[in-house]
Amino acid sequence: MNPLPTIDQALCTGCRRCVEICPTRALDQKAGKAFMRFPDLCTYCTVCEDICPTNAIALPFLIVLAPGLQTTKTTH
Ligand code: SF4
Ligand code: SF4
Numbered sequence: 001m002n003p004l005p006t007i008d009q010a011l012c013t014g015c016r017r018c019v020e021i022c023p024t025r026a027l028d029q030k031a032g033k034a035f036m037r038f039p040d041l042c043t044y045c046t047v048c049e050d051i052c053p054t055n056a057i058a059l060p061f062l063i064v065l066a067p068g069l070q071t072t073k074t075t076h
Contacts, residue, residue, distance in 0.1 A: 003059070004042055005049060009033050011056035018048035018057060 007018075014032035027048060028037035034056070036042065049057045 003044070004036055004039050005044075005046075005057050005059045007034050007036065008056045008058070009035075011054045012052075013054055013056075015053060017051045017053065021047055021051050023047065 012033045014029060014034065016029060016034070018034050019027045019029050023045060024038075024041040024043055026036060026038045026041040027034055029035070044059065046059055049059050
């Protein structure tokens with residue numbers, strides 16, 4: 001399973017900015033708090049993290065390997 005953005009419910013003010021900006025509509029809101037409704041749709045684009053005014057959204061496990069830097073198997 002891919003890592004997903006986490007939304008800190010204590011920090012979320014329900015401003016809906018993340019819900020409205022998410023390009024794949026993966027986010028939704030329930031009881032005034034944002035949550036990940038469709039995890040399969042999330043492309044990990046980080047837009048929601050950038051726009052959240054209270055830093056409620058975190059993508060803590062993002063690791064990007066640049067092409068060409070991937071290790072290859074070696075024999076010993
Ligand atoms: S942008 Fe942040 S504060 Fe606003 S609804 Fe989304 S998680 Fe909550
Ligand atoms: S990382 Fe991108 S695709 Fe995933 S929930 Fe946030 S805005 Fe939507």
